[in-house]
Amino acid sequence: MVILQLIINAFSLGSFYALVALGFALIFGVTHAFNLAHGELILLGGYLAYTLAGQMQVPFLGTLPVTALAMVIIAILLQKLLRRVGQPYELNTLVVTFGLALVLQNTMLMLFSADYRIIQSAAPAIELPYTQLLLTRTQVILIGTSLLATTALYILLRKTFLGKALRATIQDREAAKLAGINVRRMSLVGFAIGGALIGLAGPLYARTTYLYPSGGTEASLIAIIITIFAGVGRIRGILLGGWALGIAESTTVYALGTGWRELVSALVLISLLLLKPQGILSRKPKAARLPG
Amino acid sequence: MNIFSNIFKPIVSLVVSLTVSVCSAGAALGNSSPIRVGEIDPLTGKLAKHGQEIHEGILYAIEQANSTGGAAGRKFELLSRDDQSQPEVAINQAEDLIYREQVAGLVGGYVDSLVGPISELAAKHQVPYVASASLQQGLTLGRHNPYFFRVAHLQGVVEPLCSFLIQELKPDRVAVLYASTPGSTEFGQQVRSCLLDAAIEIPIFEKFRPGSPDFSAFLLKIRRSRVDVLISGGFFADHLILVRQMKEQKIPLRAYIGPWGIAYPSFLEAMGEAAHGLFGMCAWNPGIAVAGADKQSRAFVEGFTARFGKTPNTTTMHGYTSAKALIEAIRRVLESGKELTGDNICRALRSLDLLLPMEHLQFDLKGDPKHYQQVVVQVQKGEMVTVYPADRKTGEIAQPSSE
């Protein structure tokens, strides 16, 4: 029973990680912009939701569309800024967004003060019938939202024309250009969708952990780790990667102790990078990369 | 030398001295010029919350002193600096305050590892330093530093907690979770040794990194090993998650004790109902003051709330107390007509005997406070009730309502 409960908790933690990562993964995949200010944007979304929920009494789920919309706008502004960044793009965006992260962090410090904010959920946990397993409402929302968001994104990328163009851009920018895809517009679309996902993650972040102005670094780190973990452009991999990390961490804490959590996740990550360099879902070995 | 000065003086002033003129209006030491007090705190970054609380306490003490006429007709001026929780930054900023801004004394400091280097700097430049929230024993244990004072220490936390556990709660099995910071680690070790002395079992003794987003696996372990008391040496934010997950998972505990971070009005506000029954510790809080200082305490709460628009808490009070000590010492030096030197201020600090809301402030020879003692409080229906020690009790221990 304890093990099952552990697994439920691990899945919810993993879903949380995946949600935090989704926006980053999409933006990185489509545009190769390495957005270190990702965590700060999530926090911004979280603060927005906190304000809505606290001062205007908007129900929690009602804050999600508002923050998503707001973050789409901010992400588009970010794209306009990053468009000016010169080559090498990945590295330069990394440094520029590092600066942006500092600016955002301190702006939030001034706007929202250094106090910790949390969106409380008053509802008690649901006890699953015939077992003693507990499922809290936050867990339900986390697992549900991450599944929904992943599925929606997956369908968007696989089944729609826009998605196919996006996917082509993720896989090979040059080839996509040659195939007549407007890569610049795709990058705008990528940022917009990424922004919506960030807006979705913000309120959940505020509900699962807490908001404080310099907390964005951790969120960014989680996002980067899960993205590379999953393999760039693999949406289902993100959910799997999040779950894998959640399970690794939970079992470590349970079996070894809280102090070893970071070590085991680091080891899992490194071994995955070495054994499956293309991501958790990959089957092809890396030699296949060579032109044959 | 002359040639060099002619060529390099402009450049030197460009790089270094220019900034002097920008930020400080020249540190003249005339008789009517303000008395400069320097403060170093983590104003940004992860510890910004507590750093800013200390800052507000210090600022309030300075403003209060100025509104009552300053010291011997001179006003106080506070210069705050951010240490970014890094020792080299703390040293740079302290040096800048001492050398360029020529402050009369230093206050502030939240992290032990930063208080240490600043105190050494203070000794080197013979400037008094009154640390606001320093705990570790090592700081005052080794080399004697006559310029270092602090208004808190770890015994003031550990001793009341241990006797509360042993005399009042009498638990069978205790879990100790502590943060991987020097202060919290030392706390964990001392609590363990006093519990072991009292033959109380400690099935779980673990360290964690502050800022973890999830404790559910740890809580499952708590449930499995059937501990009845959890002592959690984490901080404010860690309690937010840990307590909520504990309530959600319905972990059966007789007591949850968090020495840091629970006894804060903002914590009670953030947690709401979920905070009911938790134990915390504090040196002061609105309504909790040392004997004889109730009136002073109420005045502080009123004044502070009017000034900053929020309720002060124990961290604020640590900042206030440290600044108050320095201000009082400076005032005594000036009023006795002596020169305002570091040595004179330190002498005044050592002979200080002040009744403040948080403690009856007297420093011993090492610079430690003589009477710093925290109390154990329990959150009962959104209020903090002092439950230990007996002479400061305002209510009885309530059994947690859940389960």
Place this chain on the structure above:
Amino acid sequence: MGAKTPNILLKLAGISVEFQERVALRHIDLNVEQQEIVAVIGPNGAGKTTLFNVICGQVKPSSGTIHFDGRDITRWSSHRICHQGIARTFQIARPFPQMSTRQNILMGLWFGAGKPYGSPAAQARAEELLELVDLSPKVDLPAKELTLSEQRRLEIARALATNPRFLLLDEVAAGLSPHAIKEMAELIKTLRQQGLTLLLTDHFLTLTSKVSDRLVALDQGEIIMEGKPDQVLQSADVISAYLGERNQERS
């Protein structure tokens, strides 16, 4: 591998390459004689580039041996193979994009032939090679600003700078105008006269049939035909491999 035949420079025996799921090369035997020009032809995905990669040490064969000038070089790494006198170009040109044309060639001279960057010998040889591939007017341009065909020529010059005895040219004719192909053919013949042995691949057969002594037709990782250009090009197997249905599915 018996006694060394004096004329054979490169000898592949039973080379197979497998990437986890598919076989890229199956049991290839191939001999190239001194000063011979051999062309490997075949449709896309036949394994031509993999064959080059195996010879140059970028892909390790799962079985078989490679001998060069009597030495077993099977598991050597690329840079040692280069120092033995093998040089190559790539299907998609890979110049050093930020370096100038001259610097690109100087790299080959320095690391491949041991002629230090600033030395007069290196400078002189670089001028010579630039002349040879007709890039003299573009010496100081960054390589990324050259046209594709110029990049290919640069790559040949850079490969020659390592002072090779054996040169592998991957898709030499791709993207070249008929005029440029003619020039390339001349260049290849000149190189052979200077004592080089060449192995080419050519997808469209436009160049190879003119210059090569021998054609090797590859399909699905296997040699299906080998011989004089006319013979091979008329073979039904080769034609079907090029025109076959399988090939159309791919595109």
Place this chain on the structure above:
Amino acid sequence: MIRTATSPAVLGFTAALLFFIFSPFLLQDNAVYYRVMTMTFFYGALALAWNLYALTGNISLGHAAFFGLGAYGSALLSHYWHLSPWATVLFGGMVGAVYGLLWTVAFGCLRGARFALATLASVEIPRVIIDNWESFTFGSLGVVGITGFSAVRVGSVSIALGESLKAQYYLLLCCTLVILLIHRQFIKSKWGWAVRALREEETAASMLGVNVHFTRSVTLLLSAFLTGLCGGVYAHLMGLIEPPLVFSLHISALPLVLTMFGGRYLVCGPLLGALILYPLDQVLFHSLLPVGHSILYGLIIIVTLLFFPHGIGSWVQRRRTFS
């Protein structure tokens, strides 16, 4: 290699060097200047050491591992065996290099984002072990009271490196100059060209006779050694270390930012970044805006990178990249 006429960069460098050598004679005992500049040189050295490996095109986000191991190696050796700091710092460098060797074995085939991430994760391994091995490393309590640098006797003069800020200033200036010299020789030499070739096109470089694996590995070892050395110097300079301090993301990220800001292909680029950003932040921004100093810092980084994608040095030194 080939020296053209004295360029503005060489002039600028000489002027700056002369300034840093002689400025203490004018400033007498300006403690702030010494403290800040000592740390500036320190971060400059760290950035130079970091950039050595970044020149191979693989960006590391895990140099804090070398730094922390260097700091702990040095501090513990000094604590348990009371060796001279000079010896322990060298040992710290070697500990860093040993971990670098592990990297070359484990991460040898990783490139780009994957490499960056693997290095980022690999910082946690020594950090968590040191944090939990309390009996030997003192765990989260950190190592305190690390002895400072011992006095050096030059002829009849004894220089107290442990106490004198001026001496520490010159010590760090010398360290940085040495690392700068290594960095310069590295960029200008055959080795540097090999590194540049494999950065721009690795497969082609290997086919031109560059031993890619060896070049990468030795470069990493050198970078790790120098970073470990810096860690050791830090431990003795500060007198205390804790796992979160020396294994922090800050230590990994700051060299990257300073280098990108200064110009990562320039001989002096990383140092230039440190010389501009660090004093500006510490002396000016901190005192102007105690709470918001990072906003100014961040804005400067954004604006510079938008207008000078190759770093501010590219403006000072207009595309004088290598030769």
